[in-house]
Amino acid sequence: MIRLKSLLSLLLVGGMLFLAPTSCKQDNGPDPVTNFPRVLTKSSLIGEYTADQLRSRFTGSSQILQAFVKYNISVYRLEYTTTNTDGKSITASGAVIIPTTTTAAPLLSMQHGTLAVEADAPSNYQSTSEIYTFGALFGSQGYIISAPDYIGYGASKATPHTYEQRNGLATSSLDMIRATRDFLNDKGVNWNKRLFIAGYSEGGYATLALQKKIEEETGSEFNLVASSCGAGAYDKPAFMKQIINETTSGVPSINRLYLWVLLTYDRLYGLNHPMSYYFKEPYATQITATGKDTDINVSLNLAFTDAFKQGINTGTDKTFLDAIQDNDIHDWKPKTPLRLYHGDADNTVFFLNSKNTYDAMIKRGATNVQLIPVQGANHATAILSYISGTYDFFSSLQ
Numbered sequence: 001m002i003r004l005k006s007l008l009s010l011l012l013v014g015g016m017l018f019l020a021p022t023s024c025k026q027d028n029g030p031d032p033v034t035n036f037p038r039v040l041t042k043s044s045l046i047g048e049y050t051a052d053q054l055r056s057r058f059t060g061s062s063q064i065l066q067a068f069v070k071y072n073i074s075v076y077r078l079e080y081t082t083t084n085t086d087g088k089s090i091t092a093s094g095a096v097i098i099p100t101t102t103t104a105a106p107l108l109s110m111q112h113g114t115l116a117v118e119a120d121a122p123s124n125y126q127s128t129s130e131i132y133t134f135g136a137l138f139g140s141q142g143y144i145i146s147a148p149d150y151i152g153y154g155a156s157k158a159t160p161h162t163y164e165q166r167n168g169l170a171t172s173s174l175d176m177i178r179a180t181r182d183f184l185n186d187k188g189v190n191w192n193k194r195l196f197i198a199g200y201s202e203g204g205y206a207t208l209a210l211q212k213k214i215e216e217e218t219g220s221e222f223n224l225v226a227s228s229c230g231a232g233a234y235d236k237p238a239f240m241k242q243i244i245n246e247t248t249s250g251v252p253s254i255n256r257l258y259l260w261v262l263l264t265y266d267r268l269y270g271l272n273h274p275m276s277y278y279f280k281e282p283y284a285t286q287i288t289a290t291g292k293d294t295d296i297n298v299s300l301n302l303a304f305t306d307a308f309k310q311g312i313n314t315g316t317d318k319t320f321l322d323a324i325q326d327n328d329i330h331d332w333k334p335k336t337p338l339r340l341y342h343g344d345a346d347n348t349v350f351f352l353n354s355k356n357t358y359d360a361m362i363k364r365g366a367t368n369v370q371l372i373p374v375q376g377a378n379h380a381t382a383i384l385s386y387i388s389g390t391y392d393f394f395s396s397l398q
Contacts (some may be wrong), residue, residue: 001200003226007181008118008334010132020248020295021073025387028322034062035219038094038147038182039079039080039081039082039175039178039179039182040078040079040080040178040179040182040186041079041080041091042078042079042182042253042373043076043078043079043183043186044075044076044077045074045075045076046047046075046076046077046095047074047075047122047125047155048072048073048074048075048126049072049073049074049136050072051069051070051071051072051140054069054072054073054136054137054140055069056386057065057127057132057133057136059371059382063136068137068140068354069137069140070099070140070141071099071100071101071139071140071141072099072100072140073097073098073099073100073136073140074097074098074100074279075095075096075098075125075136075139076095076096076098076183077093077094077095077125077154078093078095078096078123078176078177078180078183079092079093079155079177079179080092080093080094080176080178080182082151082171082172082175082176083161083175084151084168085165085167085168085268086160086161090151090156090159091155091156092148092149092150092151092154092156092172092174092176093121093123093134093149093153093154093155093156094122094123094146094147094148094149094154094173094179094180095122095123095125095131095144095145095147095149096121096134096144096146096147096183097131097135097139097145097147097245098139098140098144098179098187098189099139099141099142099143099144099145101139101142101189101190102122102190103142104190104191104192105142105143105144105189105190105191105192106142106143106144106191106192106194106196106225106398107144107146107180107184107191107194107195108143108144108145108146108195108196108197108198108394109147109148109173109176109195109196109197109198109207109210110130110131110135110145110146110147110198110199110203110208111169111173111197111198111202111203111204111206111207112130112131112148112150112199112202112203112205113146113147113165113200113201113202114201114202114208114257115131115153115199115204118153119335121149121154121157122135122145122147122149122153122154122365123149123154124154125211130147131145131147135147143196144180144184144189144191146176146177146180146232147176148172148173148176149172150162150168150172150173150180151172151204151259152170159302160264160267161264162268163202163260163261163264163301164202164205164217164233164260164261164264164327165264165265165268165327166205166209166326166327166329167209168268169202169205169206169209169210170206170209170210170212170213171213171217172369173206173207173209173210174210174214174218175212176332177195179339185317193223193224194217195222195223195224195225195228196224196225196226196228196394197210197211197214197226197227197228197370198227198228198229198230198390199222199229199230199232199233199395200229200230200231200232200341200350200386201230201348201379202234203230203231204229204230204231204232204234205229205232205233205234205311205329206232206312207227207228207229208227208229208232208234208338208357209234209329211227211229211275211334211336211338212329212332212334213254213333214336215335215336224336225336225337225394225397226336226337226338226339226393226394226397227334227336227337227338228338228339228341228390228393228394229338229339229340229341229354230340230341230342230383230386230390231341231342231343231346231348231349231353231354231379232328232351232354233261233349233352233353234328234330234351234354234356234357235324235328235331235352235356235357236324236325236327236328236329236330237321237324237328237351237374238352238353239349239350239352239353240312240324240357241312241313242302242309242350242352243258243300244300244301244304244309244312244313245301245309245313245366246301247299247301247320248299248300248301248347249299249301249347250296250298250300251294251297251347252295252297252298254347254348255296255297255300255303256293256294256295256296257348258396259287259292259294259296259300260292261368262278263287263291263292263325265320265324265327266278266323269319269322269323269326271319271323272318274288275287275288276305277305277307277308278304278305278308279303279304279305279308279333280304280305282294283303291312326369329357330353330356330357330360330373331357331360331364332360332361333361333364333365333366334366334368334369335359335368336367336368337368337392337393337397338361338366338368338369339369339370339376339389339390340354340358340370340371340372340374341354341382341385341386341389341390342354342355342371342372342373342374342382343373343374343376343377343379343381343382344373344374344375344376344377345376345378346377346378346379347378347379347381348378348379348380349379351373354371354373355371355373358370358371372385372389374386
């Protein structure tokens with residue numbers, strides 16, 4: 001639920017970059033059907049960057065990464081039509097990175113983690129964003145990168161972000177892939193029709209929701225090869241009940257993430273409760289005034305009202321429980337090879353999310369799911385294992 005720190009991610013993944021593909025020799029599966037309606041409405045060049053220019057981005061402690069830059073890249077901003085959670089059409093945006101390779105390249109859809117500021121949305125391509133640093137680096141290794149902004153950023157920034165909402169994240173990400181396909185066809189880019197998807201934290205949740213949507217709703221439209229999800233909040237009911245009933249970190253920055261989810265569901269599902277329904281004072285008044293940016297410096301279960309907690313624990317608050325259940329994505333049987341990475345000491349998105357997901361999928365008969373616990377790691381320190389493991393995983397399928 002927190003975004004990856006771009007420079008940290010680059011430093012951590014450096015040793016694994018040689019695993020990224022420069023060509024694909026194996027069967028790419030059947031060509032996807034090409035007569036789908038276009039969703040791409042606009043594209044514009046952000047910039048063209050030589051390998052030397054990309055290398056210049058990495059100085060000081062990150063200078064070692066200069067050696068891993070291989071190809072020039074071109075970066076584009078796309079706008080496309082998608083569907084918001086209310087069923088209405090909306091224009092969304094994202095960024096695409098094209099490596100200047102002569103070989104057919106795989107497509108990697110990268111779902112970003114929580115953004116603190118609009119500037120970090122992929123289509124803005126600012127130096128503080130994930131896409132500018134490690135996204136560009138992996139593009140220079142030979143991946144076509146598709147990076148959705150999600151609803152609430154970029155072209156749709158006037159609309160509130162669908163934070164941790166299954167359908168909003170999956171739909172905007174899927175339609176960004178479709179817009180990328182339109183763009184690649186328009187430009188004659190040599191895509192090998194293989195699709196990989198990955199994301200960490202909110203991006204991990206978005207990626208698993210995207211995988212589920214692709215498998216259940218798109219038929220043979222895409223050749224989805226693999227999915228790698230890191231530290232996502234997949235088991236919403238269990239996670240929610242733990243936050244409501246048990247002692248958590250009490251760190252204000254983490255509490256703001258939980259609060260953001262609650263406020264998003266309250267809005268999107270038309271619950272429209274006053275904050276005094278959910279929270280004791282002084283928190284109810286503070287949240288009414290400052291919303292998701294409110295600082296709560298106690299374990300969040302101490303801030304909730306007894307009535308709200310009772311409604312959840314007894315099942316009488318059916319509308320809120322229904323909203324939570326609608327966003328649960330942990331209990332289904334995936335077809336595509338999937339890896340779940342998670343620090344077992346994560347105090348932001350608890351490990352039970354990945355453990356419960358793995359157990360539920362295995363119980364349903366899944367044979368292509370792996371749970372990779374990162375021993376002793378929290379939400380930030382598990383990133384190393386996630387990134388290196390993801391590229392090892394994807395390279396093994398090239």
